[in-house]
Amino acid sequence: GNSVTQMEGPVTLSEEAFLTINCTYTATGYPSLFWYVQYPGEGLQLLLKATKADDKGSNKGFEATYRKETTSFHLEKGSVQVSDSAVYFCALSEAAGNKLTFGGGTRVLVKP
């Protein structure tokens, strides 16, 4: 079956620091990969996605590249802000539908 593994948090950073959240996956086919963000008290929002190998998703300064050879989709941001404090979920879906398999989530706390 499919699975997603992401680094455990919490990750605590200072403002303007570099953020990396590792994500690796196991899938039987060629999944689409996603990063979702959940701000305190809110539902999930799609942050970025990539649908095939070597695609780079980007949004709000965040980037992630679909690496088929290493089955990874690591999330990066060069300079974080306090407003980036949230829980980040890596996820995948097979082409057959949008049923998502989520990683465990990584809580990020950015301090001023």
Added chain:
Amino acid sequence: GAVVSQHPSRVICKSGTSVKIECRSLDFQATTMFWYRQFPKQSLMLMATSNEGSKATYEQGVEKDKFLINHASLTLSTLTVTSAHPEDSSFYICSARDARDSARRRGAFFGQGTRLTVV
């Protein structure tokens, strides 16, 4: 962008009662909606896939008689937690896929979630 509205956002109910949660796609039609459950500080677990006009498909270990799902129209799916108990307290989130997105390029859109507390 596409909007999925979930209602209520918070609900407190007494043990033994039933609670209905609504998930609506506001500006698109959704033949398929998904219901997830999130425990505190944990990831989302898919409970069931809701298909318009047919029975929902439940994930292994999810009690279909306890979590009733109805997808009566292309814009509305409901999850009813029957005879709720404190252990059902959780954050429930729905997502919906645009029926026009045949290539599934846009992905699923999430509601804002419902925090259920059973006392």
